Amino acid sequence: MSDITVPSVVLSDGARIPQLGLGVYKVADDEARTVVATALELGYRHVDTASFYGNEVGVGQALRASDVPRDDVFVTTKVWNTEQGFDETLRAFDASLERLGTDHVELYLIHWPAPTQDKYVDTWRALERIAEEGRARSIGVSNFQVHHLERLLGETSVVPVIDQVEAHPWLQQHELREFCAARGIAVEAWSPLARGRVLDDAAIGRIAAKHGVEPAQAVIRWHLQQGLVVIPKTVNALRLASNLDVFGFELDEDDLATIAALDSGERSGSHPDQVG
Secondary structure, three states, X not given: OOOOOOOEEEOOOOOEEEOEOEEOOOOOHHHHHHHHHHHHHHOOOEEEOOHHHOOHHHHHHHHHHOOOXXXXXXXXXXXXXXXXXXXXXXXXXXXXXXXXXXOOEEEEEEOOOOOOOOOHHHHHHHHHHHHHOOXXXXXXEEOOOHHHHHHHHHHOOOOOOEEEEEOEOOEOOHHHHHHXXXXXXXXXXXXXXXXXXXXXXXXXXXXHHHHOOOHHHHHHXXXXXXXXXXXXXXXXXXXXXXXXXXXXXXXXHHHHHHHHOOOOOOOOOOOHHHOO
């Protein structure tokens, strides 16, 4: 068992989310069981899954098989686009809990705003109900842009605690982060390494060499110092350990300025207005 302690971010509802976790997008069910088990052994206490990932069963099996108490692990899952709507979301959440084999999750998210469906407001009201019942300790959104958040805040009563979006040195999301900060919404980064492509950036390589670390460690450290929650994905045990080993060094002002200059708006995934 690792002696690494990951710091937490305090959410607006008082809950604490480990700032560094494991994402399991595109990890098959059987493999997810193994990867999550390894991650828990290494010291991870935050796992991010979704109904769309098709691996909630494997994640749940790893949680139950682990010596780590269930209440010590922060579990996130999400409602998929085709499951949106008030009643549909309540059913989808029940199905996620059944697959995970748990009676609650720490965080439940709307996976995408799916604007062409125009259901995310009703979906959010279902999340409010789920939170009232205590079956999701916190509720939030994923891939919401400022205009989606503005509508949600204008038409509902509960402010999301978090917005999980694509973010990395090439897509730093300053406008969205400023909007969220002003309203007490934490920001969480998926694809924090731009699906690995940012690791080949020469500037990142120089920063990593300067600190004697891997490029991925330098980028994850950047996320942490930006105050972002970050969920890098890997199925490799060595990289799982390496991604967690980012608390023994700190990027300096020159490093931060260098990375700030890399922001180009380049996405590795889809634009939220074009999904669903």
